[in-house]
Amino acid sequence: MSFSFEINPRLLTDLPPPLPSHQTLHSIYDYQQHPLLPLEQACQPLHDILGTELQLYMTIANLNCQQPKHGLTQDESASIYLYTMEWNEPHHSLHVLLNQALSSLDPNQLQPWLNYLKLFYTALFKLPYAEYDTLWHGVAKDVGEEFREGDEVTWWSLTSMTSSFDALQSPMYLGREEVQTVFSIETKYGKSIREHSHVQNDDEIVLLPGVTVKVVGSSKGEDGIQIVQLCEVGLPDDFIVDDTIPVADGYRNPELGKIIQASPTRGKLTLDSMNLNDQDMEIVVKLGLIEKRCMILSLRDNLITSVGASILSEAFLGNTAFKSLILDGNRILDVGVQSLAKGLSDENIYFRTLYLNSVGMSDAGCEYLAEAIRINHCIIYLFLNNNEITDRGVRVLLESIRSGQCGLTMLTLSGNNLITDDSVDVICSAISTNITFHQLHLCHCSLTPAEVVKSLSSTIRSSDERSKEMQTPRDFLCPISLAVMEMPVILIEDGRSYEKRQIERWLSTNNTSPMTEFREKQEKAQHCELLSRELVIKPGGLPEEFQDKKHPRLRIKICTLGDRSVGPDMIALHLDGLFQERYAVSITVVDLPGNMRYNNVWTDQYRCHGAIFVCDVSQPETLKDVIDGWYPKFKQHRSTGCQSVLLCHKIDLSEDPEDQIFKDAEQFAMENDISLFHTSAVTEKNIQAMFNQLVLCILASRSLLDQLKNNGSNTITDGQNRRESVQLRPPVRKPKKETGCC
Numbered sequence: 001m002s003f004s005f006e007i008n009p010r011l012l013t014d015l016p017p018p019l020p021s022h023q024t025l026h027s028i029y030d031y032q033q034h035p036l037l038p039l040e041q042a043c044q045p046l047h048d049i050l051g052t053e054l055q056l057y058m059t060i061a062n063l064n065c066q067q068p069k070h071g072l073t074q075d076e077s078a079s080i081y082l083y084t085m086e087w088n089e090p091h092h093s094l095h096v097l098l099n100q101a102l103s104s105l106d107p108n109q110l111q112p113w114l115n116y117l118k119l120f121y122t123a124l125f126k127l128p129y130a131e132y133d134t135l136w137h138g139v140a141k142d143v144g145e146e147f148r149e150g151d152e153v154t155w156w157s158l159t160s161m162t163s164s165f166d167a168l169q170s171p172m173y174l175g176r177e178e179v180q181t182v183f184s185i186e187t188k189y190g191k192s193i194r195e196h197s198h199v200q201n202d203d204e205i206v207l208l209p210g211v212t213v214k215v216v217g218s219s220k221g222e223d224g225i226q227i228v229q230l231c232e233v234g235l236p237d238d239f240i241v242d243d244t245i246p247v248a249d250g251y252r253n254p255e256l257g258k259i260i261q262a263s264p265t266r267g268k269l270t271l272d273s274m275n276l277n278d279q280d281m282e283i284v285v286k287l288g289l290i291e292k293r294c295m296i297l298s299l300r301d302n303l304i305t306s307v308g309a310s311i312l313s314e315a316f317l318g319n320t321a322f323k324s325l326i327l328d329g330n331r332i333l334d335v336g337v338q339s340l341a342k343g344l345s346d347e348n349i350y351f352r353t354l355y356l357n358s359v360g361m362s363d364a365g366c367e368y369l370a371e372a373i374r375i376n377h378c379i380i381y382l383f384l385n386n387n388e389i390t391d392r393g394v395r396v397l398l399e400s401i402r403s404g405q406c407g408l409t410m411l412t413l414s415g416n417n418l419i420t421d422d423s424v425d426v427i428c429s430a431i432s433t434n435i436t437f438h439q440l441h442l443c444h445c446s447l448t449p450a451e452v453v454k455s456l457s458s459t460i461r462s463s464d465e466r467s468k469e470m471q472t473p474r475d476f477l478c479p480i481s482l483a484v485m486e487m488p489v490i491l492i493e494d495g496r497s498y499e500k501r502q503i504e505r506w507l508s509t510n511n512t513s514p515m516t517e518f519r520e521k522q523e524k525a526q527h528c529e530l531l532s533r534e535l536v537i538k539p540g541g542l543p544e545e546f547q548d549k550k551h552p553r554l555r556i557k558i559c560t561l562g563d564r565s566v567g568p569d570m571i572a573l574h575l576d577g578l579f580q581e582r583y584a585v586s587i588t589v590v591d592l593p594g595n596m597r598y599n600n601v602w603t604d605q606y607r608c609h610g611a612i613f614v615c616d617v618s619q620p621e622t623l624k625d626v627i628d629g630w631y632p633k634f635k636q637h638r639s640t641g642c643q644s645v646l647l648c649h650k651i652d653l654s655e656d657p658e659d660q661i662f663k664d665a666e667q668f669a670m671e672n673d674i675s676l677f678h679t680s681a682v683t684e685k686n687i688q689a690m691f692n693q694l695v696l697c698i699l700a701s702r703s704l705l706d707q708l709k710n711n712g713s714n715t716i717t718d719g720q721n722r723r724e725s726v727q728l729r730p731p732v733r734k735p736k737k738e739t740g741c742c
Helices: 026-033 044-050 053-063 074-083 094-103 107-124 254-262 280-291 306-313 333-344 363-375 391-402 421-433 449-461 464-469 500-507 521-534 568-573 596-606 620-637 660-672 687-700 702-711
Strands: 134-139 152-154 159-162 180-186 190-192 204-207 212-220 225-234 268-270 296-298 324-326 353-355 381-383 410-412 439-441 488-491 496-499 537-539 554-561 585-591 610-616 643-649 675-678 715-717 723-725
Touching: 026 107, 044 053, 044 094, 044 107, 053 074, 074 094, 074 107, 094 107, 254 280, 280 296, 280 306, 306 333, 333 363, 363 391, 391 410, 391 421, 421 439, 496 500, 554 620, 554 687, 610 620, 610 687, 620 643, 620 660, 643 660, 643 687, 660 675, 675 687
Parallel strands: 180 225, 268 296, 296 324, 324 353, 353 381, 381 410, 410 439, 554 585, 554 610, 610 643, 643 675
Antiparallel strands: 134 159, 134 180, 152 212, 159 204, 190 204, 212 225, 488 496, 488 537, 715 723
């Protein structure tokens, strides 16, 4: 492709008089009803307008657009190239006469251009939006008074801009002009046409017709430059981007286009229950996955079939942002699952989570997915609830997990009522063999609860080594879900801890604890009332003896360690309210100063019951300080049995699993046998779970527990078995009012 390096007159054209934002040239949308034609046919009605030069310039455009980028056809790319060319008589150039027709508000003038506009707009909407928020356009005269602050205006012509203010001030443009007006436009709807333009000097960005802008300011500097500041305030209901999305057979969905355009870049795109069909998936892929680069795509409860699943599967390859797809409630069947699995069967695709609940898949779909997770170890969460999966499908999936040939950590199969006790053996085998696989959901299947619980209990008891490698003490896995408990509770009947939601669900349908044998059916009715009194849930997950008011209050000291910038003090603030007054446990959190000048007080403060090491995920050097400074010093002076955790903090700022800090933190935690949490004080994510686990670990440590019982935490034993006094801040308690009642 050959280009011309010359002045670009479109960056200096007079802008048409601003129209009120409500005044619309409706005939501009008539091109949508026209067929998509090759360039020469699309320009046939323009020969009388553009003269004999048109044929020559079309030939030149086609010759220079034989290998177009961005997925454009040769004719589509040539239509942009033709728009950027200058005729021998500049005022007869295509871009000049086209914009005159667009801004004339005369449907008769626009009629000959509709075939060309169909081709030209189809090309533009295949291009990505410009990466710049502020764009510039210049005029070689003072027109500032035409734009009053607060006015909202809409241009219906195509407006060319540049991303560089300095380019406009060069001698080629306005640099030699004493009187000039420069427009500063904040918009996200510009299309960069540089890769398809005849002129390559500057990054020409075209603002699409129909964008409404507001005048937010106007000023004139000492250099005489009048600057008018414009800010995009919204799109009209019939903005052309909504109706010109190029899909098969001219299909379009204006409402869908609007929603996707308004969604954040590299965020979550939620399109649930919108009656979307397979044709809409072309729009979702182009605008949502390619242009917006959304990370999570939710399409629950739509009308998508295997055809739509096949279209979505083509978006996996080369898309590093796409991490999670939710297709619950769409009947894509095994054929659709096969397309998705085939698209994911590439070890270079960094995809994490796939939701296929209630999609009508069977064992055949499980076979396709088993192959995908064997190839792509980045897939770690798989949701397959409420399908038609039998024991054969379970065996196929769990064999891949048991063999360690995949990276899956969580699999849900609840609601597949064809799964029976025949799957128990392979379930136990997968759980006991694969140290990374720790969550399997099997609610509402045709399993005998007593048989499952008995087998899984035996599996857990024989998995001490596995628990160590997982870094999570076995006591903190819920016996029902086998997941780490975030909200542990004690069941008085058996004295065991469970995840609150899991045990409540169990007790809603059962009369005994999950860890005891079932009574005979005829006895259940007789003992129902008694059992309902016995099966009391107490919050907190603390051993029963520590919830007894008569037991001496245990005072636990926890220190937070990390550089000052990582925010350990904010973590400490979240402790208030996590443990209620009725517990016989008091906790004091000490935030050690993150400065070397406080080194003389570290030794005493290190003799604590628990330590929280904190690094900031946005500052990798803070993890290095923990590894090389805080942790070695703590290890040298810590108390016997002292428990510790590592926090990758401030994940509200960044939680990209590919960041090196997460990999280094995981390796450090494994090497030192400490638990790792990803936390945020802003969103409170995992703060409570972390404190719950740390306190439970402290109470589970025999050496610390003996100290707490005997000394109430007034003395703590260090690494050399010395006993020293530690002053703790007592908890503040409001005095209770004496009442006359008992």
